[in-house]
Ligand SMILES: [Fe+2]
């Protein structure tokens with residue numbers, strides 16, 4: 001402590017940083033339980049990968065039923081989920097962990113499910129359900145991370161904002177689809 005009462009003095013900070021250089025971005029000021037954070041981040045990673053794959057599948061199937069505009073939306077979401085997965089994997093490595101890309105158990109680690117859907121409306125509904133699950137579990141994660149790991153929290157907040165946009169867009173798509181098209 002220095003005379004401001006809450007900041008460690010610069011020498012102490014530098015000495016501590018040197019002591020644990022092998023820990024990379026994790027300093028002794030890291031307030032979270034790293035194992036728990038890594039587990040949560042790997043679950044979020046699995047969620048993003050499952051969402052990437054589900055949206056990809058929906059893109060190709062929607063194209064087959066001549067819904068190019070909906071298909072394009074699916075592809076855009078798929079690419080954004082892929083971007084989220086990459087950010088989360090990068091953060092896991094920063095924290096000294098290993099991103100789990102193993103297909104074994106991927107759908108169990110994921111919070112959201114991989115549901116193929118039988119028609120266009122089904123696909124949109126399943127995607128909306130998956131987004132809502134992600135929104136809920138990311139909100140919980142953000143609450144857990146709190147001030148203990150502000151960098152991971154900020155990242156998850158940014159991802160959460162995109163999932164909320166996705167959910168909003170899907171809800172709009174559902175409204176726009178006329179009843180007969182739903183039966184394809
Ligand atoms: Fe995502």
Ligand SMILES: [Fe+2]
Pocket residue numbers: 051077081131162163166
């Ligand atoms: Fe999403």
